Amino acid sequence: xxxxxxxxxxxxxxxxxxxxxxxxxxxxxxxxxxxxxxxxxxxxxxxxxxxxxxxxxxxxxxxxxxxxxxxxxxxxxxxxxxxxxxxxxxxxxxxxxxxxxxxxxxxxxxxxxxxxxxxxxxxxxxxxxxxxxxxxxxxxxxxxxxxxxxxxxxxxxxxxxxxxxxxxxxxxxxxxxxxxxxxxxxxxxxxxxxxxxxxxxxxxxxxxxxxxxxxxxxxxxxxxxxxxxxxxxxxxxxxxxxxxxxxxxxxxxxxxxxxxxxxxxxxxxxxxxxxxxxxxxxxxxxxxxxxxxxxxxxxxxxxxxxxxxxxxxxxxxxxxxxx
Numbered sequence: 576x577x578x579x580x581x582x583x584x585x586x587x588x589x590x591x592x593x594x595x596x597x598x599x600x601x602x603x604x605x606x607x608x609x610x611x612x613x614x615x616x617x618x619x620x621x622x623x624x625x626x627x628x629x630x631x632x633x634x635x636x637x638x639x640x641x642x643x644x645x646x647x648x649x650x651x652x653x654x655x656x657x658x659x660x661x662x663x664x665x666x667x668x669x670x671x672x673x674x675x676x677x678x679x680x681x682x683x684x685x686x687x688x689x690x691x692x693x694x695x696x697x698x699x700x701x702x703x704x705x706x707x708x709x710x711x712x713x714x715x716x717x718x719x720x721x722x723x724x725x726x727x728x729x730x731x732x733x734x735x736x737x738x739x740x741x742x743x744x745x746x747x748x749x750x751x752x753x754x755x756x757x758x759x760x761x762x763x764x765x766x767x768x769x770x771x772x773x774x775x776x777x778x779x780x781x782x783x784x785x786x787x788x789x790x791x792x793x794x795x796x797x798x799x800x801x802x803x804x805x806x807x808x809x810x811x812x813x814x815x816x817x818x819x820x821x822x823x824x825x826x827x828x829x830x831x832x833x834x835x836x837x838x839x840x841x842x843x844x845x846x847x848x849x850x851x852x853x854x855x856x857x858x859x860x861x862x863x864x865x866x867x868x869x870x871x872x873x874x875x876x877x878x879x880x881x882x883x884x885x886x887x888x889x890x891x892x893x894x895x896x897x898x
Contacts, residue, residue: 576670578608579854580624583641584615584676584683587831588699588713590839592635592642594675597847599632605855610667611643615676616651616683618643619660624667636840639833645676651683661690671854673847675699677711678879681862685875688860695850696862696875699843701830704752706881707873708864712846715838717830718758721747724826725763725796732794740788742795742817744810745824748831749800755830756800757886760893766795768893769809771802772885781816783898845870 677700753770
């Protein structure tokens with residue numbers, strides 16, 4: 576093995592640059608040339624790449640985003656586009672590829688494996704909805720951003736004295752997964768949690784807030800994952816039951832940006848280096864991850880053919896803490 580490629584695909588996640596640093600340094604340590612494939616699978620289609628050396632990644636561990644860019648493309652899924660990508664991999668003489676991204680990226684990685692390309696995946700997604708790892712790179716940073724937002728809203732919610740309670744709904748990312756919302760609720764002063772895995776019981780949420788208002792609380796904070804529905808519609812349903820105006824906060828892409836946390840930097844460093852180690856050992860079709868605080872590998876087919884198990888225990892704990 577002499578030359579490997581690395582790409583970041585799908586939505587960017589804090590810690591992707593830290594992963595790149597680890598891949599390049601581990602690759603260089605093993606006397607490998609490392610090519611950064613730009614803009615995810617788009618780079619494979621358009622043969623966009625650049626050689627990455629130590630000085631290119633020396634300072635990026637603290638940077639948000641990804642220096643080799645990321646992207647999504649439907650062309651890669653087409654027969655013509657995929658053949659073009661394979662031809663470019665052959666022309667670049669890549670002996671292996673590290674793919675950093677979420678569920679869609681791992682499916683793309685499997686497609687390459689099935690065509691004979693050696694690939695090791697690294698989970699990088701703030702949604703933390705990927706099988707084979709307890710935590711994906713970027714998730715911790717996103718939760719820290721949400722938790723800080725809850726803290727800030729709590730400051731203003733508890734400061735103003737008024738005749739009626741103030742109710743806030745904060746929308747966070749999570750189209751199909753409530754991981755960010757659930758874990759941020761565990762860490763914050765939150766009174767209600769809405770996630771796409773479970774149907775909304777508006778009456779239960781409203782009754783819980785009313786009970787708190789009756790014992791003297793003068794505000795309420797609800798966290799909702801975006802996959803639950805439109806925040807305006809949800810606010811109107813709650814307003815009808817509460818009789819109070821809802822104040823809405825949409826965090827959006829703030830959750831993707833910013834410097835990665837200590838946890839995400841360490842996780843990215845461990846998984847990026849291990850991805851290279853797996854290629855050097857001759858492994859293929861695996862995804863590296865963290866399980867019970869240990870770096871482990873999972874077959875890509877297992878990752879792509881199973882959904883991450885819903886953490887019912889954490890959800891039940893959230894119901895207690897929101898009470």
